[in-house]
Amino acid sequence: MIKRILTTGLMTTVMGLMTMAPAHAAVDSEVAYILNSLLFLIGGFLVMWMAAGFCMLEAGLVRTKNVATMCVKNVGLYALAGILYFLVGYNLMYSGVDGGFMGSFSLWDAGETAASEAINTEGGYSSASDWFFQMVFVATAASIVSGTVAERIKMFPFFGFVIVLTGFIYPIQGAWTWGAGWLSVSGFSDFAGSTIVHSVGGWAALTGAIILGARKGKYGPNGQVRPIPGSSLTLATLGMFILWLGWFGFNGASQLALGSAIDAVAVSQIFVNTNMAAAGGVVTALCLTKLLYKKVDLTMILNGALAGLVSITAEPLTPTIGEAILIGAVGGAIVVFVVPLLDKLQIDDVVGAIPVHLVCGIWGTLAVVLTNDGASLMTQITGIAAIGAFVSITSTIVWYALKYTVGIRVSEEDEHKGGDLAELGMEAYPEFGIGSQKI
């Protein structure tokens, strides 16, 4: 089965080096098989944990009256993403793409099982470990959407969108690069998914935000922007820390192998660069908000960290530490400038996911050419544009299809009441009664 490994320029380099490596008994293939699978499992559980991170981040950044709804959406989308990726997504992304535009429509099947008579360790890793790791990635893409469209989208139509996104949109564009489709043939390089995961979520979020429209009261008649602070900055901070932690799995295990010393070095470098890009994003957002607004802005700092992480995701291996810090710092600056820009455009992005995941996703994908000689700017732009066009168009179609059938926006009355009372009939913090009435 064709895997991401075939499609990144760097991997080819590494594999080249491996043949050049001084002759010594290579790691036993069964040991390598175990270690490769273990990397997927560890990386996978770390990325699964990011689902909790998004949930906490988003629950912290919406108003009290929508907090429980936010939790339902995040739990539900993670569950649906797994089921859809099993039913359709994985094979659509990876099975027989062969330079083309998509794989086949079929249930995923591990092929081998622990009850098999023999495991062919030349395969490199357990196929179930790989599936697990790929599945948590598609969930990440869906998590990105939920934050942007929060506080005014109907729950079940949102889940409808998640089904299409995780079963079809994400896997088809994923097939182009990681599934060894046409973009991988052209040399598009996106190591762990600045474009393939993050900007995909970002485009879906952007189209959703535009089609849904802004929350009532967010923008005044003369274009005034009314800040709507989130309910809990500690939850948002916790969410950010969870995401930072999970990103070591997201980027680190995207090396896809731990069966050689070179892989161990690569994963280690990726950990370091991932961390330092986030650090660069934090410090930039900290200093810029102090300079621009005289006040430090915690939500900008949290998004600055995430911006650094998204920015390094397309190429966490080839940058030096200094370059990683700078790539992340640019990401942090992007967030500080794009958040108000979106407000000027009256695009209401509740949690700032569009600057973080879409704009920094693009930046990170372009930045690959700064440090990876195997990447070309034109090809990177092609990939960004092709994926952007595909996801925007298909998302727009799905959003409109939902809008004109079941409807996607809650009633004005329900929006005022909040999703928790309207769709759930419960409150997130029932003993702190002010929450649902104040704002």
Added chain:
Amino acid sequence: MIKRILTTGLMTTVMGLMTMAPAHAAVDSEVAYILNSLLFLIGGFLVMWMAAGFCMLEAGLVRTKNVATMCVKNVGLYALAGILYFLVGYNLMYSGVDGGFMGSFSLWDAGETAASEAINTEGGYSSASDWFFQMVFVATAASIVSGTVAERIKMFPFFGFVIVLTGFIYPIQGAWTWGAGWLSVSGFSDFAGSTIVHSVGGWAALTGAIILGARKGKYGPNGQVRPIPGSSLTLATLGMFILWLGWFGFNGASQLALGSAIDAVAVSQIFVNTNMAAAGGVVTALCLTKLLYKKVDLTMILNGALAGLVSITAEPLTPTIGEAILIGAVGGAIVVFVVPLLDKLQIDDVVGAIPVHLVCGIWGTLAVVLTNDGASLMTQITGIAAIGAFVSITSTIVWYALKYTVGIRVSEEDEHKGGDLAELGMEAYPEFGIGSQKI
């Protein structure tokens, strides 16, 4: 020392297969020893983290006035479980059971240490890594109890119960299967403990709930059920995510080995099935509550995820993904129907632990026969019944012994005030003063 590995039917199959495996140099025994130990350590820290998950889940589902008390209980029970399992539990469960009913009364001793002159790597793994992994399991069983009996149990009597549960009740019944006692001889199959861990906690919780009685005001004189919403659905959601994450360790490391490719495949499949059963539980609870009540219920969804996880725990390896989803989905449905049933019986289970851990624990143990040819329905029923009877009877004795000596229920006045003021003299959220007065 006899371990779980001897007692699961599947293991025998796997070991059978390993002899059949095509001749190639097996993994070096020292490398296998390291990898096996590493699996226990990773699995162990993930399951340890579940203690935090239970704490957050339960703190979120009690009223503000009992939140700090809930935290004390969860921290305290985790500490006590470790100490008791060292002092009595481990050897009572694993040392010299030999087809019988219990092991020996003695302190656990690792036997080998890093200062030993030589490590016998044929042993398979470090005995301390195994102890650590087994210890976090007993803590899990205790965590289950604390949620059900919350808001009206006295703190120190509760700890008294924990001591007996973790030092004696859990280890003795654990010896029957995992300690190679009489149930393992009969072929009872419970891979990671749907019965041995979860329903044990569930039976202890059920007897406690009955003997304690319901919280004041929970049930009206004519059988009306008054909902008592929890203080923080975000904490409850966080707790659920922590438990989901921890479950990869709980089930995955219950494979007990990572020293061969077959083990790597098995652990990977377990990860996938564990995840998908939870997903099945979520989607079922989501749809059922919408259909039945017109409103989606977040606490049901959280418990639906946990129900799926408990249901797959007795056999996370042999099901296909589709079967895993279904097994979890049945678990999710059980929760939706059993929660109101308990209320009809006026059994006050504050967090829903009885449906999740006891009823789904039974379901999961029965479901083993659907996918594992090595299991027989009669033997499964025997195991469930024997363990259920033993734990119910011993728990009842302990609860009553505590009740008629030190007392187990707080005074009516203290119950009204809440545990935080009564037993701790502090508030969980002192600046949100409504909490302790409103309900």
Added chain:
Amino acid sequence: MIKRILTTGLMTTVMGLMTMAPAHAAVDSEVAYILNSLLFLIGGFLVMWMAAGFCMLEAGLVRTKNVATMCVKNVGLYALAGILYFLVGYNLMYSGVDGGFMGSFSLWDAGETAASEAINTEGGYSSASDWFFQMVFVATAASIVSGTVAERIKMFPFFGFVIVLTGFIYPIQGAWTWGAGWLSVSGFSDFAGSTIVHSVGGWAALTGAIILGARKGKYGPNGQVRPIPGSSLTLATLGMFILWLGWFGFNGASQLALGSAIDAVAVSQIFVNTNMAAAGGVVTALCLTKLLYKKVDLTMILNGALAGLVSITAEPLTPTIGEAILIGAVGGAIVVFVVPLLDKLQIDDVVGAIPVHLVCGIWGTLAVVLTNDGASLMTQITGIAAIGAFVSITSTIVWYALKYTVGIRVSEEDEHKGGDLAELGMEAYPEFGIGSQKI
């Protein structure tokens, strides 16, 4: 490059044993290289997660009006620690110390990369994995400071202190022992840093608390102590659990190797002892507060767990389980007695970091001699005193330099308003409006 491994007495013992080990083919050097690096990466991400733990603990223990500020400080210090350790710290600590007082001033450079033509696996592990692991330790030291000085320190001067601490103070004293400097030559033994990490943070915190002075209203004119309860005991509890989890990485991966069965045994024992010391601290704090005050105190229990963890950190390998419990229990008792003592001295330590990290750090370092024959009491005292003197003096200089230039204390008005409004212009929980006015 010289590493911690050279400097702990126990390591020498272990290495001695390895030569004594019965002749069998040792683990292949490349496999050992991978496993050693993997230990650093797993340990590293667990310790990184401790940054979130400190953030939640501290955010939960300050008043609502300072919660968001606390989050900014914790996110910011983690980012800065990484950058400074890259720019100055690592090489100052590890490069060419050679029995002396410090290394060299230079950027850290991994030396090898995945693009290198060959990895010399005799080196033992990827240098980037080691750097990552060392970096998260310096962040831990900085995290300790932020809690003590909370609620009255200006944000940017605090970051200034963090820069000096993580770039210079911590690395220089670290060089003495772990960098193979003069203290390691003398035989000072501090396995994972009771002194080198925890008491370093503690001394920096103590000097800061004294120079800053207490929060307004904390101490009355006649020495009355006014309790100022924290905003969220659930967040504090969550933070403690995160720290407990992270500590398995902190102590476990300080074994610095997983490439042999003896290392696997050692890491496993460390996990067990670490856990049991924390359990000892919890039970002691639970019982002591009940006995002394008739009420159980949750914050004491949380600090009791951390006290146990700090106490075992200097030597988590040689104690038996029983000894580990006792070492942790003494730590728990220290916290219960030193917290009120500090209040008598009118040293205002907002979260209790001085008893936990400084006093228990000293206790743990002394306790090494109880179980490790290679350690001498005089040398341990020398190390504690030398590091204590160095860190206290340099910290005092830095605090005063900041005080008399930019100032370190917020204005009385801003202290009353709280950092969130004064420095951030935002509230952590804007819909729970009481918070910022009540206390």
